Amino acid sequence: ELTSGVHNLLIDWPLIVGGLLFFLGGLCELKINKVFESAPTRLVWWVSVLNCYGGLTFWLSACPSIFPGESATIFAATGTITFMLAALLSLLMWRGEQFGGALIPALNRVAQVAVKMAPNANGKFVLEVKDDDSSRMDGVLHPRLSWRGLMFLIVYVCIGAFTVIACCTFLNHGKDYKDD
Secondary structure, three states: OOOHHHHHHHHHHHHHHHHHHHHHHHHHHHHHOOHHHOOOOOHHHHHHHHHHHHHHHHHHHHOOOOOOOHHHHHHHHHHHHHHHHHHHHHHHHHHOOOOOOOOOHHHHOOOOOOEEEEEOOOOOEEEEEOOOOHHHHHHHHOOOOOHHHHHHHHHHHHHHHHHHHHHHHHHHHHHHHOOO
């Protein structure tokens, strides 16, 4: 058993500070993606809102004066589910080739041009744009995540989230499983 001071130093304060930083990161996502200036019509809008809410729930659930006991666990579980939903929506963004996700929206706006390597007069290879080859090269230059691959990733993320919840529950209630 940990003493009260060691418990506060190693468990309580890291949870509070970590939750606060997740929440602040979510607020930054809201600002970067202009959530307060736009309608909820894009995936990045929803990912940003869900990440911010998840950070808020983690932060508030770590503050014992706000949510004591079991209510903190329930509130943190809603944050976990919220982060999982944001991760699933991020996978849909990835499938739509928005690789910047909610954190680097500039990558989502980069224009993609079909190019290929071609030798120039000096024998060096340069990028050459070919409009007639773009349909043939599209599969190579712009690989897309298939629905099968997306479903695999969704199941993978869900299993990971449920594993984290199970580990946290065991750590929180581990003493209930010990032999007396």
